[in-house]
Every structure is written in structure tokens, then in C-alpha cells.
Amino acid sequence: MTPVELSRTVLHAVRCAVDEGQLSVVVPERVVVSEPGAGGCGEYATNVALQLARAAGKPPRTVAEILRPRLIAADGIEDVVVTGPGFLNFRLGQEVDPLQDLVREIRAQGQRYGHGDALAGQVLTLRVPYEVRAEVVADAVVRIVATQGGRATVEHRGGRATVQHHGGRAAVQHHGGRAAVEHGELVDLRPVPAPEDPAPLGPDAARWALLHPAPHDRPRITADHLVQREGNPLFRVRYAHARVRSLGRGAARLGFAAEPGPLGATGADTAVTPALQAPASQVPALQAPALQVPALQAPALQAPALQAAALHTPLSDYPRILTAAATHRAPDRLARHLVTVADAVLPFLTCVLPIGEEKPSAAHRARLALAEAAGTVLAGGLSLLGIDAPEHL
Numbered sequence: 001m002t003p004v005e006l007s008r009t010v011l012h013a014v015r016c017a018v019d020e021g022q023l024s025v026v027v028p029e030r031v032v033v034s035e036p037g038a039g040g041c042g043e044y045a046t047n048v049a050l051q052l053a054r055a056a057g058k059p060p061r062t063v064a065e066i067l068r069p070r071l072i073a074a075d076g077i078e079d080v081v082v083t084g085p086g087f088l089n090f091r092l093g094q095e096v097d098p099l100q101d102l103v104r105e106i107r108a109q110g111q112r113y114g115h116g117d118a119l120a121g122q123v124l125t126l127r128v129p130y131e132v133r134a135e136v137v138a139d140a141v142v143r144i145v146a147t148q149g150g151r152a153t154v155e156h157r158g159g160r161a162t163v164q165h166h167g168g169r170a171a172v173q174h175h176g177g178r179a180a181v182e183h184g185e186l187v188d189l190r191p192v193p194a195p196e197d198p199a200p201l202g203p204d205a206a207r208w209a210l211l212h213p214a215p216h217d218r219p220r221i222t223a224d225h226l227v228q229r230e231g232n233p234l235f236r237v238r239y240a241h242a243r244v245r246s247l248g249r250g251a252a253r254l255g256f257a258a259e260p261g262p263l264g265a266t267g268a269d270t271a272v273t274p275a276l277q278a279p280a281s282q283v284p285a286l287q288a289p290a291l292q293v294p295a296l297q298a299p300a301l302q303a304p305a306l307q308a309a310a311l312h313t314p315l316s317d318y319p320r321i322l323t324a325a326a327t328h329r330a331p332d333r334l335a336r337h338l339v340t341v342a343d344a345v346l347p348f349l350t351c352v353l354p355i356g357e358e359k360p361s362a363a364h365r366a367r368l369a370l371a372e373a374a375g376t377v378l379a380g381g382l383s384l385l386g387i388d389a390p391e392h393l
Contacts, residue, residue: 001076013070042091049086060086106373111380114319119150140331191215240342242393244375256360264363307348345374
């Protein structure tokens with residue numbers, strides 16, 4: 001059971017409690033499920049009982065106890081424990097591996113992973129000035145809103161334009177005079193303008209420079225966005241994607257493909273710095289350019305399982321981040337989360353392919369599947385921002 005599936009299970013339990021008259025609340029649109037905090041237990045936890053307590057007129061622990069029996073009865077949940085003021089903690093079935101399920105879900109949905117219906121049926125009218133940053137933000141918002149079932153049109157001051165979403169592309173049609181534009185909820189998009197023309201940076205770096213900062217922050221239009229070093233977030237995101245694709249090609253040359261499963265242990269996992277112990281000629285797919293990217297060097301004494309665990313949360317959080325970006329019309333949230341995913345996956349990539357004389361194993365296939373799942377999220381997110389996800393870099 002993935003976090004998304006568990007969130008739906010919790011929502012279903014709340015809806016049943018409301019239908020049966022045990023809770024008198026408005027069923028929320030979504031429920032956040034995350035790793036348990038201090039004092040928690042199990043694989044996941046949620047604070048939904050605390051969120052509903054005031055509206056229900058009951059203590060949070062009482063709300064949690066109302067929901068608990070319904071949750072225990074759900075498939076894939078072995079036990080539910082109420083801790084603290086009313087947190088619901090989930091222990092999943094013994095045969096359930098959340099990370100494997102998550103990888104399978106991402107592989108099944110591809111770049112549509114994270115898409116939902118939070119804005120289904122909603123039409124937004126984005127009012128923007130004729131300014132390059134506002135135009136780029138509006139274009140990204142159109143794409144992101146469409147992932148949640150919504151539709152956006154853009155209205156310019158001093159003229160109008162309609163932006164429609166077609167198969168991943170945002171088409172802008174300008175209209176002179178007072179041509180009719182379909183209006184929905186009016187949303188003013190007025191990010192801090194760009195201090196200068198970003199065009200000299202090239203299309204990808206220019207868009208990133210305008211989208212990555214929060215709308216109230218002044219964007220930096222500098223050559224730093226073109227530098228291939230760890231200090232450049234855009235480079236880290238695109239490099240992580242290119243590295244994942246490179247590993248896929250390397251695995252194909254070695255005769256194996258990705259397959260979700262237990263990450264397991266391999267003979268090379270006992271090495272402190274496996275990428276440094278293998279002769280360079282034996283690991284062509286792991287070679288990186290001479291760049292200052294410490295995250296790409298072997299992480300000191302970190303086991304692959306720990307690296308994979310660090311990647312689990314950013315991948316499982318992606319649907320929530322994408323929904324929030326659509327709801328708040330905030331492409332910067334998506335951009336920053338892609339950096340989080342990249343920084344989590346880069347240390348893991350050194351343990352994906354066999355090292356030296358090691359033979360490909362089920363663990364290598366599972367690790368490649370996890371890496372490719374991260375690559376899918378990076379590619380999908382970059383596409384929504386209108387930025388190329390390179391196969392080579």
C-alpha cells in the first residue's frame with residue numbers, strides 16, 4: 001500500500017463515519033500521510049483526527065478511536081495505533097513493502113504519477129501583466145492545474161489571451177480588442193518581475209530562473225544557472241535524470257532490466273566506497289565528468305538501504321506537492337521538490353550497477369527500478385515546468 005492509497009483509505013474511513021452519523025464534519029479533499037514523528041510507530045502516520053476534532057466537537061483521540069476500527073479492517077493494514085493527542089499510526093501487512101509498491105505505482109502511471117482530480121471541473125482565469133516572468137509562471141500554472149483536472153485561461157491587462165492545455169503543451173492565443181474569454185475563478189498572478197531579459201540564458205535555464213524562486217522573491221538572471229556544478233539546482237536535477245537514463249543503458253549492456261523487488265544486499269555493499277574500488281574501465285556507466293558534485297561521490301558508510309529510504313519520502317510526497325502547486329498556483333513548489341528528489345537519488349545511483357566482477361542480481365534489478373522511478377518523477381516535473389529532461393548531459 002502506497003502513501004497515496006493509504007490516504008484514500010483514510011478518506012474512505014472518514015466518509016463512512018460521517019455517513020453513519022458518528023462524525024459530523026465536512027470530508028476533507030485530501031489527507032496527508034507521512035512517516036511517524038517522535039513517539040509514533042509503524043510505517044506511516046496521519047494527523048487527520050486532530051484536523052477534524054474541532055469541527056466534530058470531539059477530542060482528537062475520540063475522533064481517532066472512531067476511525068481506527070474502519071482502518072484496521074482495510075486490506076493491507078495490519079494494525080492502527082493511536083498515539084499522543086490523536087495521531088493514527090499504521091503498521092502495514094507483513095508481506096507489504098511500501099517502497100516496492102511505490103515503485104510499481106510510478107512505473108504503472110509513468111509521468112502521470114501524481115495526477116489527480118483535486119481541481120476537477122474548475123476553470124481558472126489567470127490575470128497577468130505583459131511581463132516575461134508572469135507569462136512563464138502562467139504557462140507553468142496552466143500545465144500544473146491540468147494535472148489535477150482543472151483548466152486555466154489567461155487574461156492579460158491591456159489585451160487578452162487564452163491558454164489551453166493540449167497533450168502536455170500549453171497553447172497561448174492572443175486576442176485583440178475585447179474578444180470573449182471564458183472566465184472562471186479570477187486569480188491575479190503578479191510575481192516580482194525579472195530584473196532583465198532572461199533569454200540569453202537559453203530556454204531551459206531562463207524558465208528555471210523565473211520559476212524556481214517564490215513569486216515574492218526577485219529572480220536572479222545570471223550565468224550561475226548555466227554552471228555545471230553542485231551549487232546549481234537546475235544542473236543537479238537535470239544531471240540526476242541523465243544519470244538515471246545512463247544507468248538504464250548500462251544495465252542493458254550488462255543484459256538486465258529494471259524489476260521492482262527487495263533491494264537486498266550485493267557483494268559490493270560491504271565496500272566503503274564501491275565506486276572508487278572498481279577499476280574505471282569496469283564501470284563505464286558510473287563515470288561522471290570532472291565536476292564538483294560531492295553527492296555523486298560514494299557517500300561515506302551509507303548502506304544502499306538507507307539511501308533508498310531517504311528517497312522514499314520525496315517520491316511518495318510528489319503527488320501531494322503537485323496538488324499543492326496546482327491549488328496554490330505555485331510552480332516554485334514543484335521546482336524545489338524536484339531538487340529534493342534529485343538530491344535524494346544522486347547518492348543512491350552509485351550502488352545500482354554491478355561493480356567489478358559482480359554479476360547482476362535481483363537486488364540490482366530492484367535498485368534500477370527505484371532509480372528509474374525517480375527519473376520518471378524528475379522527467380514529469382520538468383515537463384510540467386516546460387524544461388527539457390535530457391537523456392545525456
